[in-house]
Amino acid sequence: MTLAIEVKQLHKRFSNLQALGCVDLEIEAGEFFALLGPNGAGKTTLINIIAGLTLPSSGSARVMGYDVVAAYRQARRMLGVVPQELVFDPFFTVHETLVIQSGYYGLKNNGRWIDEILHHLDLTGRAGANMRTLSGGMKRRVLVAQALVHKPPVIVLDEPTAGVDVELRQGLWRFMKQLNRDGHTIMLTTHYLDEAEALCNRVAMLKQGHIVVLDSIRNLINSLSGCLLRLRLVPDVLPPALLPLANSGEEGYHILALKDYSQLEGVMTALRMAGTQVLEMGVLQPDLEDVFVTIMGGGGSKGPATVLA
Amino acid sequence: MTGFFTLLYKELLRFWKVGFQTVFAPIVSTLLYLMIFSHVLEEHVEAYPGVAYTVFLVPGLIMMSMLQNAFANSSSSLIQSKVTGNLVFVLLSPLSHTEVFFAYVLASVARGLAVGMGVYLVTLAFFDVPLASFTWVFMFALMGSALLGAIGVIAGIWAEKFDQLAAFQNFVILPLTFLSGVFYTIRSLPPFWQGLSHLNPFFYMIDGFRYGFFSVSDTSPYISLGIVATCFVGVSWLTLLMLKTGYKIRH
Ligand SMILES: Nc1ncnc2c1ncn2[C@@H]1O[C@H](COP(=O)(O)OP(=O)(O)OP(=O)(O)O)[C@@H](O)[C@H]1O
Ligand SMILES: [Mg+2]
Numbered sequence: 001m002t003l004a005i006e007v008k009q010l011h012k013r014f015s016n017l018q019a020l021g022c023v024d025l026e027i028e029a030g031e032f033f034a035l036l037g038p039n040g041a042g043k044t045t046l047i048n049i050i051a052g053l054t055l056p057s058s059g060s061a062r063v064m065g066y067d068v069v070a071a072y073r074q075a076r077r078m079l080g081v082v083p084q085e086l087v088f089d090p091f092f093t094v095h096e097t098l099v100i101q102s103g104y105y106g107l108k109n110n111g112r113w114i115d116e117i118l119h120h121l122d123l124t125g126r127a128g129a130n131m132r133t134l135s136g137g138m139k140r141r142v143l144v145a146q147a148l149v150h151k152p153p154v155i156v157l158d159e160p161t162a163g164v165d166v167e168l169r170q171g172l173w174r175f176m177k178q179l180n181r182d183g184h185t186i187m188l189t190t191h192y193l194d195e196a197e198a199l200c201n202r203v204a205m206l207k208q209g210h211i212v213v214l215d216s217i218r219n220l221i222n223s224l225s226g227c228l229l230r231l232r233l234v235p236d237v238l239p240p241a242l243l244p245l246a247n248s249g250e251e252g253y254h255i256l257a258l259k260d261y262s263q264l265e266g267v268m269t270a271l272r273m274a275g276t277q278v279l280e281m282g283v284l285q286p287d288l289e290d291v292f293v294t295i296m297g298g299g300g301s302k303g304p305a306t307v308l309a
Numbered sequence: 310m311t312g313f314f315t316l317l318y319k320e321l322l323r324f325w326k327v328g329f330q331t332v333f334a335p336i337v338s339t340l341l342y343l344m345i346f347s348h349v350l351e352e353h354v355e356a357y358p359g360v361a362y363t364v365f366l367v368p369g370l371i372m373m374s375m376l377q378n379a380f381a382n383s384s385s386s387l388i389q390s391k392v393t394g395n396l397v398f399v400l401l402s403p404l405s406h407t408e409v410f411f412a413y414v415l416a417s418v419a420r421g422l423a424v425g426m427g428v429y430l431v432t433l434a435f436f437d438v439p440l441a442s443f444t445w446v447f448m449f450a451l452m453g454s455a456l457l458g459a460i461g462v463i464a465g466i467w468a469e470k471f472d473q474l475a476a477f478q479n480f481v482i483l484p485l486t487f488l489s490g491v492f493y494t495i496r497s498l499p500p501f502w503q504g505l506s507h508l509n510p511f512f513y514m515i516d517g518f519r520y521g522f523f524s525v526s527d528t529s530p531y532i533s534l535g536i537v538a539t540c541f542v543g544v545s546w547l548t549l550l551m552l553k554t555g556y557k558i559r560h
Contacts, residue, residue, distance in 0.1 A: 014560070053400055054560045073403040081401055087394035091323050103315025104402035146398065 002065050004029045004154045004185035005050060010059035012045055012209075019045045020209045023059070027202075029153070032180050033187040034196035037206035038296055043189045044084050046206070047158050051081045063154055077105060080152035082143050084159050084189075088131040094118075094142055095127040098149055105150035117145045120175045122168070137164045144172065148179075155179065157188040161195065173199060197288040205295055213295055217288060224286040224294070229256040229267065232280035239274035242267060255284075313408040316399065320416030324382055331382070331420060336427040339374040343367065343432065346492065356494045357525050367438045368446075368519045369491035371425045372453060376514065379421035379454035380461040380482055383413040387465025388474050391558070400559065406552035410462065410545070417458025418451060425450055438522060445521030445530055452534065453514040456541045457482075462548050466557050485511045495527055510540045 005027040012020040020042045027033050035043050048054035050061050052068050052075065061068045066075035089097060095114070102110035118124045121141040126134065131142065144160060155176070161169045177199065180186050190196055196203060197217055205213040213220065228247065231254045238246060238254050245267070247255040256267060271278060324331040347363035356365040390396035399409060432438060440446065460482070468474040489511035495503050506512045507528075517533035520526035526533070551557075 048560075051401055052559070053397065055555060073405065076401060076403040079401075083394075083397055085394050085397075087397055089390075089395045089398070090393070091326055092319075096322075100315055100319050101398060101402075103318070104312050104399070104404055106311040106403075108311055 002029055003027065003062070004031065004064060005187065006062040006065075007046070007050070008060050010046070010049060010061060011057045012042075012049065012054065013057045018209055020049075020056075023206075023209070023211055025204060025211065025214070027185060027187060029064075029185050030180070030183060031185055031187075031202060032176075032200045033185070034200040034203040035187060035189045035206065036193065036196060036203055036292060037189075041206040042209040043206055044158055045209075047081065047156055047187075047189070050156065051079060052076060077150065078153050080147035080150065080155045082147045082155075082157040082160050084162075086136060086139050086143070086163075088134075088139050088142065090130070090132045093128055093130050094123060094134070094145075097131060097142060098145055101146045102149045107150060110149060113151065114145075114149065117148050120171070121145055122171060137168055140164055141168060141172075153183070154185045155187070157186070159189055159191070161190060161192060169195075193289045193292055194287070203288070205292065207296060213291075220291045221286055221288065224290055226257060226259045226263075226286075227261070228284040228286065228290075229258055229264070230254075230280075230282040230284055231256065231278060233271070234277045234279055237276070239270050239276060241270040241274075253280075312402065312404045313412055316404060316409065316412035317415055320382075320386060320412055321419055323386060324416070324420050331378070332423050332427060335374050335378050335424045336431065339370050339424075339428045340431060343370055356497075357523060360523060360525075364436055364438055365494075365519075365523075366492065367429075367432050367436060368522045369515050371428045371432075372449070372515050372518045373486050373491045374428055375421040375425035375450060375454050376457045376486060376511070377482065378424045379417040379457040380464070380478070382417040382420040383458045383461030384465040384468070384474055384477075385461075386413065386416070387462060388468050388471060391465070391469075392471070396558065406549055410459075410549055410552055413462050414455055414458040414545075417461055418454040421454030421457070422450060425454075440522055441524040442521045446518060447521075448534060449514055449518040449521060449530075449537070452537045452541060453518065456510075456514070456537060456544060459541065459544045459548050463544070463551065466548075466551055469557070485509055488512075489515050490527075491515055510536060513537050 003026050005025065007023055007025040010020055010023040011018075023046060035046065037043050045054060049056050050063060050068060052072050055069070063075040064078040066078060068075045092100065098114045098117070099110070102114065115124070118127055121144060123138065123141055123145065126138060131139065134142065140160065140163065144157070147155060147157075157176075160172060164172070173195070176186055188196070188200070200217060202216050203213070203220065204211050232252060233254060236252070242256060245256040245258065247257045258264065258267070343363070343366060346366055350362050356362060387396070390399070464474055464477045468477060488506065489509050490506060495506045495512065498506065513528065513533035513536045516526045516528050517530045517537065520530040520533070
């Protein structure tokens with residue numbers, strides 16, 4: 001099976017800054033993949049190298065088997081990129097922008113597909129509007145449309161939902177899911193981890209230019225065995241015996257990280273012994289955000305996994 | 310080829326949509342030059358025997374406006390795309406560096422010719438300017454605009470801000486144009502300055518272009534055309550190299 005994206009031993013330096021250090025990544029055709037990481041982790045740099053916008057210091061990247069430098073024409077035909085920055089050409093209307101973008105890829109009569117994209121992104125009514133007159137969210141939609149004019153088998157979206165309203169966000173993801181079902185490979189970056197969790201099958205987490213995690217979302221969440229216990233107590237003090245389990249709490253609540261449900265009994269005993277009354281109790285399942293915090297915390301004792309390890 | 314024609318079309322549409330600024334305004338300012346200089350200098354100078362100064366001035370001014378507008382077109386388009394970030398659409402596309410180069414240069418040529426033609430047609434209404442050889446006129450108009458279009462690509466790629474581009478224009482393009490014999494024949498200069506003028510490639514563009522109108526020139530038009538063409542080849546080679554390696558545009 002061809003790999004949609006294949007990155008090998010990729011390094012990137014910007015003068016004295018190591019933006020990417022030895023990144024290896026394989027994404028199979030048909031995957032819905034999330035690239036996560038804090039600001040400055042190197043997500044955009046990695047995407048830019050795959051797109052040919054940035055040249056690697058060493059290592060290689062391929063899209064559908066085509067090297068992004070040596071066979072750039074074929075590689076770029078296979079790839080549609082939604083850039084993170086909100087860019088547009090103020091000289092043209094939405095429709096002109098899309099016709100021109102199609103032309104760059106050698107497509108002359110692309111009207112039907114353009115109309116379909118416009119429809120999916122709810123832009124049909126603005127097709128004749130000048131780019132300058134669009135709101136930020138609408139410009140973002142046009143960027144998505146531009147990335148799709150040539151029906152690329154691999155679609156990369158760099159924070160497509162930043163500054164976008166709920167309706168478009170849902171519409172956009174519905175469209176992406178449909179494209180994914182139709183066989184397109186999709187890679188996205190986002191800071192909304194619930195989005196990544198709901199959509200993607202696999203994630204890579206980047207930290208300071210290195211991939212620190214590469215796994216399916218299910219495995220990652222399962223790796224955080226145990227659960228979080230959310231308590232409201234009277235008096236509002238945690239008995240000393242339970243302090244080692246304490247996790248970052250919210251106002252008026254105590255959060256305890258449990259290795260597994262059998263620990264529950266010990267917690268209840270400790271509370272009873274201390275004469276503490278339980279006003280409210282809830283069990284929270286760990287989610288991708290907990291995985292993210294644990295990993296990016298770099299061994300800090302906040303996440304359940306490290307507390308319970 | 311569709312990709313190349315699309316980028317060319319986009320570049321043409323870009324200046325055509327703001328044609329008032331990009332074509333009409335330069336025509337008007339060139340005509341103002343013509344009126345002022347001819348008024349001040351008409352009685353004093355006769356550049357070539359039997360050729361009134363104003364008539365002598367017309368081809369020089371046409372060439373100057375073509376060169377400046379050809380340069381302005383590619384350089385301003387590129388820097389605008391760089392500063393606003395929309396160059397990314399070209400950079401993401403499968404267009405080759407050769408296609409990008411020729412699209413920008415040809416769009417520059419088109420704007421140069423449009424402005425030059427405009428100035429020429431308007432001056433015809435006021436002055437009796439002879440046209441000895443359309444072929445020479447066209448050759449020099451084409452080569453001059455293409456050369457300046459290519460230099461504009463270099464400047465647009467090199468400049469990071471608008472003021473750097475303005476500096477390039479004011480300290481490189483403008484002096485080379487003004488000192489190339491637009492307003493005078495270099496025969497009227499002292500020998501040292503004559504020699505220096507011969508090192509200025511812009512001189513050959515203007516001199517050859519003028520030959521097309523009057524069949525008189527300081528240098529043989531064949532030599533001039535050869536020099537201009539050589540410059541174009543050299544500049545194009547450099548521009549293509551910059552585009553190919555992604556100098557300042559692919560980090
Ligand atoms: N052209 C450049 N020149 C110098 N440094 C750069 C350049 N582009 C990126 N960097 C640096 O490389 C590092 C990685 O940046 P990158 O944009 O890839 O981060 P990111 O993961 O996309 O962050 P964000 O979530 O904020 O978008 C940062 O430290 C950034 O400052
Ligand atoms: Mg980024």
